[in-house]
Amino acid sequence: xxxxKAGLETQIRKALSEKTIPPQLGAVGSNVGTLMSSWPSDxxxxxxxxxxxAFIEQTKAEIAALRPDEVKLAFLPKATDxxxxxxKSTAEATNRIMDAAEVISGVADKIDAEGSGKLMDAVxxxxxxxxxxxxxxxxxxxxxxxxxxxxxxIDQMIFSAGATGEIAVPVSAVSxxxxxxxxxxxxxxxxxxxxRSQEEIDALLGF
Amino acid sequence: xxxxxxxxxxxVDDYATxxxxxxxxxxxxxxxxxxxASDGAQALQMMRLKKYGLVISDWNMEPMTGIxxxxxxxxxxxxxxxxxIMVTAESKTENVVEAKKAGVSNYIVKPFNSDTLKGKxxxxxxxx
Numbered sequence: 196x197x198x199x200k201a202g203l204e205t206q207i208r209k210a211l212s213e214k215t216i217p218p219q220l221g222a223v224g225s226n227v228g229t230l231m232s233s234w235p236s237d238x239x240x241x242x243x244x245x246x247x248x249a250f251i252e253q254t255k256a257e258i259a260a261l262r263p264d265e266v267k268l269a270f271l272p273k274a275t276d277x278x279x280x281x282x283k284s285t286a287e288a289t290n291r292i293m294d295a296a297e298v299i300s301g302v303a304d305k306i307d308a309e310g311s312g313k314l315m316d317a318v319x320x321x322x323x324x325x326x327x328x329x330x331x332x333x334x335x336x337x338x339x340x341x342x343x344x345x346x347x348x349i350d351q352m353i354f355s356a357g358a359t360g361e362i363a364v365p366v367s368a369v370s371x372x373x374x375x376x377x378x379x380x381x382x383x384x385x386x387x388x389x390x391r392s393q394e395e396i397d398a399l400l401g402f
Numbered sequence: 403x404x405x406x407x408x409x410x411x412x413x414v415d416d417y418a419t420x421x422x423x424x425x426x427x428x429x430x431x432x433x434x435x436x437x438x439a440s441d442g443a444q445a446l447q448m449m450r451l452k453k454y455g456l457v458i459s460d461w462n463m464e465p466m467t468g469i470x471x472x473x474x475x476x477x478x479x480x481x482x483x484x485x486x487i488m489v490t491a492e493s494k495t496e497n498v499v500e501a502k503k504a505g506v507s508n509y510i511v512k513p514f515n516s517d518t519l520k521g522k523x524x525x526x527x528x529x530x
Contacts, residue, residue: 289419297426315430319516322426326513329420333462333491377469380497381462384512390493393511393518399498400509402525 263349271346278335289328296321333383405527407432409455414438414445414471415489416463424458424489427516431523432530442471449481456527461490461497469504476505485526489514 303314439445461468
């Protein structure tokens with residue numbers, strides 16, 4: 196860099212002494228000199244570039260070590276399949292429980308009122324508890340959706356690192372709360388403390 | 403005014419198990435004329451063929467969601483007066499506000515119990 200600076204200064208001095216450029220441009224030469232002196236030295240710039248190159252190489256190596264192709268082609272599909280199997284098996288179990296509850300309900304209709312009442316209360320509790328399968332299914336769907344987002348981010352990461360040598364930060368669309376789309380309203384079951392209780396919903400609706 | 407439990411009730415959910423649960427709970431409350439649909443589009447079609455005194459619908463369904471179904475019902479002159487209860491796991495404020503804006507009659511958050519279902523139906527149709 197100092198060679199460039201010295202060369203420029205020589206050229207400007209020479210042009211001024213030979214009066215081949217207007218004298219006002221002498222100030223430009225002085226400014227260029229000041230700017231050049233604040234730039235990193237040849238060695239400093241080289242060291243910084245070398246550090247940057249090493250960082251990029253290290254990042255690429257770390258991405259490769261993560262085996263993103265394996266994550267995408269094996270781990271994520273396997274995780275999704277396992278989750279689907281959970282939904283299926285809980286649905287089957289729930290249906291068997293409901294079959295049994297319906298049989299009990301049928302028997303309850305044929306016995307004395309006191310016994311029938313007790314059985315029906317128990318059957319109602321079984322029905323209520325069986326709704327866990329719906330909630331579980333929706334929660335698992337959320338997990339599968341999250342896995343798909345991770346898969347897409349991995350794709351972006353591989354593409355960004357490979358194509359440009361740097362990791363581009365994906366720009367995600369951020370919606371204001373006033374303009375939620377129907378898709379943004381599909382959040383599924385909320386975690387404890389995150390959603391509204393039935394009482395709070397009643398208060399919101401004013402019913 | 404007491405609830406007419408002989409009325410036709412339409413329950414809408416894409417989870418067959420949930421339809422079965424709601425149907426059984428309704429049966430225990432006294433409703434025996436219960437039809438089922440697995441999404442908003444099918445439910446809308448059924449409502450145009452048969453008169454229902456009450457609709458109980460999930461929100462999270464495809465291709466037509468519960469909120470889209472509700473808006474369609476409220477835009478249809480022949481259906482817009484039908485009482486519509488949303489039964490859903492969507493419990494965020496924005497969901498409740500959106501449902502109210504769309505004209506929901508009542509809103510039940512999952513998981514719910516028989517008493518809640520009965521209470522909300524009574525709130526919409528009158529006491530049992």
